[in-house]
Amino acid sequence: MERRGEIDMATEGDVELELETETSGPERPPEKPRKHDSGAADLERVTDYAEEKEIQSSNLETAMSVIGDRRSREQKAKQEREKELAKVTIKKEDLELIMTEMEISRAAAERSLREHMGNVVEALIALTN
Amino acid sequence: MPNVQLPPKESNLFKRILKCYEQKQYKNGLKFCKMILSNPKFAEHGGWHVYGLLQRSDKKYDEAIKCYRNALKLDKDNLQILRDLSLLQIQMRDLEGYRETRYQLLQLRPTQRASWIGYAIAYHLLKDYDMALKLLEEFRQTQQVPPNKMDYEYSELILYQNQVMREADLFQESLEHIETYEKQICDKLLVEEIKGEILLKLGRLKEASEVFKNLIDRNAENWCYYEGLEKALQISTLEERLQIYEEISKQHPRAITPRRLPLTLVPGERFRELMDKFLRVNFSKGCPPLFTTLKSLYYNTEKVSIIQELVTNYEASLKTCDFFSPHENGEKEPPTTLLWVQYFLAQHFDKLGQYSLALDYINAAIASTPTLIELFYVKAKIYKHIGNLKEAAKWMDEAQSLDTADRFINSKCAKYMLRANMIKEAEEMCSKFTREGTSAMENLNEMQCMWFQTECISAYQRLGKYGDALKKCHEVERHFFEITDDQFDFHTYCMRKMTLRAYVDLLRLEDILRRHAFYFKAARSAIEIYLKLYDNPLTNESKQQEMNSENVSAKELKKMLSKQRRAQKKAKLEEERKHAERERQQKNQKKKRDEEEEEASGFKEELIPEKLERVENPLEEAVKFLIPLKNLVADNIDTHLLAFEIYFRKGKFLLMLQSVKRAFAINSNNPWLHECLIRFSKSVSNHSNLPDIVSKVLSQEMQKIFVNKDLESFNEDFLKRNATSLQHLLSGAKMMYFLDKSRQEKAIALATRLDETVNDKNVKTLIKVSEALLDGSFGNCSSQYEEYRMACHNLLPFTSAFLPAVNEIDSPSVALNHTANYDVLANEI
Numbered sequence: 013m014e015r016r017g018e019i020d021m022a023t024e025g026d027v028e029l030e031l032e033t034e035t036s037g038p039e040r041p042p043e044k045p046r047k048h049d050s051g052a053a054d055l056e057r058v059t060d061y062a063e064e065k066e067i068q069s070s071n072l073e074t075a076m077s078v079i080g081d082r083r084s085r086e087q088k089a090k091q092e093r094e095k096e097l098a099k100v101t102i103k104k105e106d107l108e109l110i111m112t113e114m115e116i117s118r119a120a121a122e123r124s125l126r127e128h129m130g131n132v133v134e135a136l137i138a139l140t141n
Numbered sequence: 142m143p144n145v146q147l148p149p150k151e152s153n154l155f156k157r158i159l160k161c162y163e164q165k166q167y168k169n170g171l172k173f174c175k176m177i178l179s180n181p182k183f184a185e186h187g188g189w190h191v192y193g194l195l196q197r198s199d200k201k202y203d204e205a206i207k208c209y210r211n212a213l214k215l216d217k218d219n220l221q222i223l224r225d226l227s228l229l230q231i232q233m234r235d236l237e238g239y240r241e242t243r244y245q246l247l248q249l250r251p252t253q254r255a256s257w258i259g260y261a262i263a264y265h266l267l268k269d270y271d272m273a274l275k276l277l278e279e280f281r282q283t284q285q286v287p288p289n290k291m292d293y294e295y296s297e298l299i300l301y302q303n304q305v306m307r308e309a310d311l312f313q314e315s316l317e318h319i320e321t322y323e324k325q326i327c328d329k330l331l332v333e334e335i336k337g338e339i340l341l342k343l344g345r346l347k348e349a350s351e352v353f354k355n356l357i358d359r360n361a362e363n364w365c366y367y368e369g370l371e372k373a374l375q376i377s378t379l380e381e382r383l384q385i386y387e388e389i390s391k392q393h394p395r396a397i398t399p400r401r402l403p404l405t406l407v408p409g410e411r412f413r414e415l416m417d418k419f420l421r422v423n424f425s426k427g428c429p430p431l432f433t434t435l436k437s438l439y440y441n442t443e444k445v446s447i448i449q450e451l452v453t454n455y456e457a458s459l460k461t462c463d464f465f466s467p468h469e470n471g472e473k474e475p476p477t478t479l480l481w482v483q484y485f486l487a488q489h490f491d492k493l494g495q496y497s498l499a500l501d502y503i504n505a506a507i508a509s510t511p512t513l514i515e516l517f518y519v520k521a522k523i524y525k526h527i528g529n530l531k532e533a534a535k536w537m538d539e540a541q542s543l544d545t546a547d548r549f550i551n552s553k554c555a556k557y558m559l560r561a562n563m564i565k566e567a568e569e570m571c572s573k574f575t576r577e578g579t580s581a582m583e584n585l586n587e588m589q590c591m592w593f594q595t596e597c598i599s600a601y602q603r604l605g606k607y608g609d610a611l612k613k614c615h616e617v618e619r620h621f622f623e624i625t626d627d628q629f630d631f632h633t634y635c636m637r638k639m640t641l642r643a644y645v646d647l648l649r650l651e652d653i654l655r656r657h658a659f660y661f662k663a664a665r666s667a668i669e670i671y672l673k674l675y676d677n678p679l680t681n682e683s684k685q686q687e688m689n690s691e692n693v694s695a696k697e698l699k700k701m702l703s704k705q706r707r708a709q710k711k712a713k714l715e716e717e718r719k720h721a722e723r724e725r726q727q728k729n730q731k732k733k734r735d736e737e738e739e740e741a742s743g744f745k746e747e748l749i750p751e752k753l754e755r756v757e758n759p760l761e762e763a764v765k766f767l768i769p770l771k772n773l774v775a776d777n778i779d780t781h782l783l784a785f786e787i788y789f790r791k792g793k794f795l796l797m798l799q800s801v802k803r804a805f806a807i808n809s810n811n812p813w814l815h816e817c818l819i820r821f822s823k824s825v826s827n828h829s830n831l832p833d834i835v836s837k838v839l840s841q842e843m844q845k846i847f848v849n850k851d852l853e854s855f856n857e858d859f860l861k862r863n864a865t866s867l868q869h870l871l872s873g874a875k876m877m878y879f880l881d882k883s884r885q886e887k888a889i890a891l892a893t894r895l896d897e898t899v900n901d902k903n904v905k906t907l908i909k910v911s912e913a914l915l916d917g918s919f920g921n922c923s924s925q926y927e928e929y930r931m932a933c934h935n936l937l938p939f940t941s942a943f944l945p946a947v948n949e950i951d952s953p954s955v956a957l958n959h960t961a962n963y964d965v966l967a968n969e970i
Binding site for chain 1: 244247248251260272275276764793794795796798799802803832834835837838841842
């Protein structure tokens, strides 16, 4: 962050209120007619690409390694769960029945069926809860 | 864009695509893109990225994500692609994907602060507070802001960090944290409030009480501070509580709260004493919202009668001797005191349902002060409660005419007009404040003025103008889409500006956006209408039949039809004139509008009432409105009952089961649910050819609800259980007839009971019963209907729906303008 002069109070110039509302007359060409006519120009600035601010840090390495460890643990847990579910055998007719009766996607139907070890009646009871 | 050399043909095409994007001509751009991507060579040259950008601008976010993933396969470490992908992922709330992408961004650019913030936010949203805090702390340390410096962005970072700690229940850490960085936080009030909250959680009660005392000194009207103080002092007895309020009141003599809160707590004589004081002060001062302030006490009948005694005595006394009671002396009360007392009494008796008395008092007040808006406002409200909506609109109109610069009363008047089905008049009323050059309806839609639109929906619905109602339903739905869509730009903006608390609040708001009452109203009406249209589809000829001509004689019908034709012609001419004028005005902007339509492609599709009410698959349209309700408003029983009605017509038995199960869990005794259960059970037994699995699930689950009872017994039990509630009696009676048509007489007798044992004989419920007698729920019963109408009229002489029929049109459900005679009767009141 850039250095600023030493001030105690919070009222510095960098507290911008870029989304101020303005009253507009009928002649003003509406840039985004869906929104109300207030600060449309400022709103445009919201999407402007700004140079990302940089930080100086010498100790990024340790932080990054902690993150790396955590990530591999998360991925592993997720993969294991998926493997367990994939082992379950399910029947195609059961899957299609669930999709038709409950009007849900194939993915959701499949997940539900697998979580109930392929038992379609139990899966349906759970889905109607 | 990666810099690569392209053969001239592709290069030109690429340039054209970029031009399209800049000019927001996304449809054309997408077309060219598809052309290029069909050529496998070009796909390697940033084609997928561009395609993704275009999809995104077209608001096809799922498609865009797929494009970006393809682009990444070819160009793994492209920062721009990763950034764009992350924005899409958070927009679509793919939190795990978002976290992944942000991790990759962090690896590529560990020195950019947005990388850390974005990654931390991902963990926060996934509720992994540990990681989020680690990242935030790492990041905070890099900020190097010296301890005597005040910097807004740093202050926001600290407060965000603290919020995450509190959400993680790390109260000790949070307290230390806030005390350490206190001096650099800009929002001083928030710091105190946080301290108070945490000290309570940590059980450090003495310190907490100090904090709350200071907060009350700062603002003695915030009820939360009093709550906090009581918790901190561990107040258990009433006396202790009253003492606190007494002390605070001495320190802040003008504060209302320490005087108002005790009134909720104390009973009997004590209450009379305190209330007497409270009322006198406020009547003398002339406090218009006085009744509103005390309204929440009206559940307690003892307190209500004490208030009534006190205030009616004031009134009697003030009329004779200008004092609150006859044996006082000192300064006399000014005449306005009597005015506010009468104003209060009008509202009081209105609340108790004694409408005649309420009108007496408000008319007395009006007689003395005919220019006070509040008086006409209350008079209008009384008529609304009576059920005479035309009269109510009339008095609200009177109110607004007293100050045409007051937008509040103008809006209220428009609303009352809509309640009385006076749609054109309501639009005209609003036009006094809407933008010049466009119609009020259009402008109010542009301004997303949803209170107006939802009232219009109901009005059109009552009038049977389903197409117009559906148009407004879709308009409201589009507002919600836009509000959701609008958050896109804030993903980058808020991170840049470091307004992280506001950003997370925004995300959380957007997550539950359609929980808002406006969406519920629009969705509910849309579903009700689509259900009606499914049951009675409109054909092209049935426009004439929309007038419910069954109850009208042939002569009347002819008169009505020719009147309607004349009115339609007139309306058409008017429409054409307006249309021509509008075209002239907007001719200049036509070119620009075309481009903007391109930009928001897919959503400027015009909503045409006639098409909407003749849609091919009304049940599917209804389901679209239902899904957000199922996801977000699952705690409202009506969601599930509306769902049941849809699935009943679709023949989806397991979804019907799901709906009744969920409704049953919320309130097993709900009257509408009871009807659904019986219809459901009957339907299941009528369908013998359901798949085995489905039958198995049904029998197992329905057992839990019906417990082996046959439907007649099930209904009898329901009636017995609710013998004093008219709403329940109505439902039970309807089902009695449904299950056995030969019991029609008994069923009608049950529903039309009006003896003293029946409790809720109010305007709403009585109207519901009479409508049921007309809509076929009890078969043919026009003579019983007439008997019932007369009986209701005796009970509620001012209610429009029960006034004796004039002409041959006697059905309240025929919404024609036949109120001329009603007005005459109303004026006699």
